[in-house]
Amino acid sequence: MGRARLVAVDWGTTSLRGALLDDAGKVLAEKSAPLGILNVPGGDFASTFAAQFSEWMRDAGSLCLISGMAGSRQGWQEAPYAPCPAGPDELVKRLHWIEPGRIAIVPGLSVEQGGVPDVMRGEEVQIFGALRLTGLTDGLFVLPGTHNKWVTVQAGRVTGFRTYMTGEVYGLLTQHSILSRTTEADAPLDEAAFLDGVRRAGEGEGLLHNAFGARALALFERLAPAPSASYLSGLLIGEELRTQSPGREVVLIGAPALTARYALALKQAGVATRTLGAEATWAGLAAVGEKV
Amino acid sequence: MGRARLVAVDWGTTSLRGALLDDAGKVLAEKSAPLGILNVPGGDFASTFAAQFSEWMRDAGSLCLISGMAGSRQGWQEAPYAPCPAGPDELVKRLHWIEPGRIAIVPGLSVEQGGVPDVMRGEEVQIFGALRLTGLTDGLFVLPGTHNKWVTVQAGRVTGFRTYMTGEVYGLLTQHSILSRTTEADAPLDEAAFLDGVRRAGEGEGLLHNAFGARALALFERLAPAPSASYLSGLLIGEELRTQSPGREVVLIGAPALTARYALALKQAGVATRTLGAEATWAGLAAVGEKV
Numbered sequence: 209m210g211r212a213r214l215v216a217v218d219w220g221t222t223s224l225r226g227a228l229l230d231d232a233g234k235v236l237a238e239k240s241a242p243l244g245i246l247n248v249p250g251g252d253f254a255s256t257f258a259a260q261f262s263e264w265m266r267d268a269g270s271l272c273l274i275s276g277m278a279g280s281r282q283g284w285q286e287a288p289y290a291p292c293p294a295g296p297d298e299l300v301k302r303l304h305w306i307e308p309g310r311i312a313i314v315p316g317l318s319v320e321q322g323g324v325p326d327v328m329r330g331e332e333v334q335i336f337g338a339l340r341l342t343g344l345t346d347g348l349f350v351l352p353g354t355h356n357k358w359v360t361v362q363a364g365r366v367t368g369f370r371t372y373m374t375g376e377v378y379g380l381l382t383q384h385s386i387l388s389r390t391t392e393a394d395a396p397l398d399e400a401a402f403l404d405g406v407r408r409a410g411e412g413e414g415l416l417h418n419a420f421g422a423r424a425l426a427l428f429e430r431l432a433p434a435p436s437a438s439y440l441s442g443l444l445i446g447e448e449l450r451t452q453s454p455g456r457e458v459v460l461i462g463a464p465a466l467t468a469r470y471a472l473a474l475k476q477a478g479v480a481t482r483t484l485g486a487e488a489t490w491a492g493l494a495a496v497g498e499k500v
Numbered sequence: 501m502g503r504a505r506l507v508a509v510d511w512g513t514t515s516l517r518g519a520l521l522d523d524a525g526k527v528l529a530e531k532s533a534p535l536g537i538l539n540v541p542g543g544d545f546a547s548t549f550a551a552q553f554s555e556w557m558r559d560a561g562s563l564c565l566i567s568g569m570a571g572s573r574q575g576w577q578e579a580p581y582a583p584c585p586a587g588p589d590e591l592v593k594r595l596h597w598i599e600p601g602r603i604a605i606v607p608g609l610s611v612e613q614g615g616v617p618d619v620m621r622g623e624e625v626q627i628f629g630a631l632r633l634t635g636l637t638d639g640l641f642v643l644p645g646t647h648n649k650w651v652t653v654q655a656g657r658v659t660g661f662r663t664y665m666t667g668e669v670y671g672l673l674t675q676h677s678i679l680s681r682t683t684e685a686d687a688p689l690d691e692a693a694f695l696d697g698v699r700r701a702g703e704g705e706g707l708l709h710n711a712f713g714a715r716a717l718a719l720f721e722r723l724a725p726a727p728s729a730s731y732l733s734g735l736l737i738g739e740e741l742r743t744q745s746p747g748r749e750v751v752l753i754g755a756p757a758l759t760a761r762y763a764l765a766l767k768q769a770g771v772a773t774r775t776l777g778a779e780a781t782w783a784g785l786a787a788v789g790e791k792v
Contacts, residue, residue, distance in 0.1 A: 373708050373712050376677055376678065377672075377711075380672040381672070385668055386665075411614060416666055417662050421617075424619050425617065427617075451706045
């Protein structure tokens with residue numbers, strides 16, 4: 209077993225996850241708790257951190273890097289965004305030290321495109337982890353989720369990205385809209401219905417119209433509640449593909465249930481994919497940690 | 501005062517409105533109650549109808565036409581949709597009689613486009629009313645609302661239409677999404693912010709991305725909660741304009757607060773508009789009633 213070198217922490221909105229890494233970035237131990245930034249008892253981040261990680265901190269020679277929403281205004285302390293283009297070097301320069309030399313928050317990234325900013329917190333670390341794990345220095349990365357990101361990397365740095373409210377809008381439409389009556393939000397994926405939705409979105413009519421189409425199909429009993437969920441998911445992911453039109457391999461990073469949908473949709477568009485999971489976060493924090 | 505000829509009823513989801521019309525379609529009296537189809541006491545449509553309109557029915561020689569959601573599956577009785585193309589003649593042929601010769605529900609319209617159906621209930625009557633009031637026989641009509649309609653009319657018949665979930669998605673985003681924290685949904689219209697949103701949508705990035713832009717602008721304190729509502733409204737209406745690209749005058753039918761927004765957005769796109777209000781419903785029911 210290697211020497212403990214880094215306590216890597218991913219502190220998100222709903223969960224707190226940590227890993228103890230050795231010099232080579234190998235995971236020695238992992239833990240997680242439902243202590244996301246919105247669920248920190250008494251808002252006392254320092255005590256919550258100590259309760260979870262003080263033992264590991266002794267083992268690791270006291271270096272801890274934290275990524276995710278812990279660095280947002282609602283988090284432990286606000287870590288201002290690093291502007292793109294940015295790679296691990298820029299993140300290290302802008303680490304927000306909670307305890308100098310000991311505990312730092314990794315900043316998120318910001319970018320300005322067409323007069324409107326965009327932001328990420330946490331995904332940047334997953335991307336640098338993916339670069340490390342794949343050996344890539346350039347590429348197009350997709351990180352599905354509540355606020356899905358499409359990210360361009362050149363020479364090891366993020367040069368631009370776009371956020372899509374895909375996951376959140378899926379939840380709103382299936383839980384709170386008129387579609388909730390005829391959609392079984394948690395149904396297993398129906399591939400044919402999903403790919404129908406992707407194709408429909410590609411015709412360019414836009415989500416506001418196409419989503420109502422799911423309602424009308426249900427009214428005429430041409431779309432049952434289970435495939436309706438997949439069709440709607442396809443409309444949403446297809447809407448991303450319509451505006452991104454990726455012409456090269458895409459690297460997907462995230463939970464298998466979501467990345468599998470993007471892989472299917474991209475395959476239909478003739479685009480190859482490869483997929484990484486949660487390991488990308490620890491690899492990314494290791495990549496940043498090596499430069500501290 | 502003309503002779504009472506028709507009891508015109510608009511029975512929607514949240515309200516029940518009626519008008520007593522003379523032979524020329526002139527409004528002799530009006531009433532409304534918060535007795536939409538979801539709020540009918542005991543689900544007893546017949547008694548609710550009688551309590552509101554039995555006196556008028558005697559005056560009007562017993563003819564009543566009802567438009568709107570009363571003809572839906574959740575309404576009084578289901579009146580199957582009339583397929584497009586359809587004009588007042590087609591509606592008369594497909595009247596759903598509750599009491600033969602006395603009380604009828606006017607059917608909504610359906611259309612099939614690109615393998616997906618679309619439907620309306622109530623708007624068709626407003627459109628035929630607008631044709632009567634303007635003298636038009638052809639045109640492009642927009643009826644803003646929860647489920648906004650863009651409708652093409654040729655030779656006095658509806659030949660096609662598209663529904664957009666614009667109003668509903670505005671409500672979802674401003675009340676239930678991450679944008680709710682930084683958006684004052686009921687703020688008065690900020691024209692500059694609204695038109696910025698319309699322009700932004702016209703660039704084609706799609707709503708899922710552009711809506712997150714409103715969040716990012718707020719994060720950097722570049723968009724305050726009141727103009728944020730107008731910007732988001734512009735993003736939504738601009739998304740409709742992006743896919744419709746109307747090249748000719750548009751007739752707007754609906755509540756002034758909504759039609760004014762479409763008039764602004766269309767003016768920015770160089771498209772002339774004219775606007776009609778609730779009078780279109782009574783004129784439309786009169787137009788159908790003349791053919792019964």
